[in-house]
Amino acid sequence: MRNVRPTYKGRRRRQKGGCGGCLGKLLILIFVFVVVGFLGYKAFQGFGIRNRILQTRYPIRYQTEVEKYAEEFQLEPALVYAVIRTESGFDPYAVSSAGAKGLMQLKEETAFDCVRALKINHFTVDDLFDPAVNIRLGCYYFSKLLKTYDGCIETAAAAYNGGPGNVEKWLQDEALVDEKGKLTKVPFAETRNYVENIVESYQMYQKLYTNAE
Template sequence: MLFKIRKLIKKTIIFFTIIILIIVGGLVVLTTKYPIGYKSAIVKYSNEYNLDPYLVASIINVESKYDKNAISSKEAKGLMQIAPQTGQWAGEVLGIENYNAEMLFDPEVNIRIGTWYLNNLFTEFNGDLDLVLAAYNAGSGNVSKWLDNEEYCRDGVTLSVIPFKETKDYLVKIQDNYKVYSSVYKEYIMNPTDKDSLYINLLHNIRRVLKELMRNI
């Protein structure tokens, strides 16, 4: 009888250990693929520019994986990958004192400019989210040309075809990210503190170490 009880206890412990490992593993994957940081700036400027904070959080992840020092091949900088021309324009309109491109590596400045630019795109494209996201990725000039082209737009209002594969994929990535940030992180994002900045820095340091190890293998 005692042997059976011990065996049952052992199986129960193993079962719950496996469950805990699955949960921990899932959380590790989740926070690695969908990190979150700079919540106070995200909420602050999303409110200021009448944007969905979960959308902004999703864009940051797709654009830079929350790496404030990210630079693209086209010299777009920071969390929301602001192009130099856009940054200069925003710096003038917003009256950012002594603005220079290096300020785009400051999360507060970058998110402020990124949300301001998104707000402009929403105005330009009459609140159509797909057009806004396409413009954020491919440029508003390209989207306007597509809307005037019957090959891509039948009614002059909605794109039936997005000719750039990168832009088409970009919209899908944002949609996938939005599902996570608006559900899993719902309460977390709306509790705007930046205590997670240490976690973000640690995450990127781990990524850099792994990249170096891969290069040397």
Template sequence: MKKLIKRIIFIVIVALMITQIPYVLKKIYPLKHWEVINENAREYNIDPYLILSVIKAESNFQTHAISHKSAYGLMQITGSTGEWIAEQMKIENFTIDQLYEPERNISMGCWYIDNLRKEFGDNMDVVLSAYNAGRGNVQKWLKDEEHSKDGKNLYYIPFKETDKYIKKIKVNYKVYKFLYSKEY
């Protein structure tokens, strides 16, 4: 009888854990700024779950995040890149402080990912490597047979930080798709 009670208790605990996992994961992987993300992702033909994954990796949804490399806001855009993007997007009176505004930051981040995709193609590993390490570094890597065999794909990313970044985004993406793809 004691064994049966222990088994029942174990089954109940496991069942509770399984049913609560999505709830807990949704707290860790939120849909903050979903409307803005979805709108901008659609405008630039980018998967909105990818944008969520980038924001999760870059700032963990902290609108006033500043990196050690002076990148700002949700999508961690540097001041110089922000100024260049603003010029390309024809945003008048742009200031660095606008990078703390979720709508502005997400819009500029999506535009930038789209801009990188136009240069590097649809391989998101290459695009996101350029987003993280800079387009100049990725251009060099693609020309180096040690990093790219075909000049289009990266087989080896020499920056550990960028390699970890790509892996983190892939995990984030899988979790976001698992949690929300049936809802949105």
């Protein structure tokens, strides 16, 4: 019988074809992953994941008290949350270097003025650490400043932080106001940054909660 030498051409062809098939399957898998990832991203957007993340930076706390006293003194809750976030970071026991206390960081003198105006009995300084009392007094005071400055949030915020006396001086300086007499420049860096933070936080709270769809 004649010896026949085996050939491997067919095997090589099959191996070559198999590798090509693997590459094709890999490309298909990559395509599927890309499509699934894109659709997943769009789905996350639809569920407002970004807003939920932002809500951890701009939280809603003491909602009952904020809504109650915001309504009593005709303020937007979003503005009250912005003040609390900027002033104390929602820490009811916060005390500043200047002696301001509580969620909305009220000084004792300011607090007693508010107490007298609201005819609150048996008030003590320690009551400023009570969220309900502090928020009520803070809302009253900020609403009073808004009325004083024709509803201008920026000017009211400047007075809340820098004091009404300083704001009155700034309003008399032509270099610090526009043609309508509105305060446009704040000399104190701390107060200037404070106003910017209030406005930014206020807008974020409006976007995340008030105007949420």
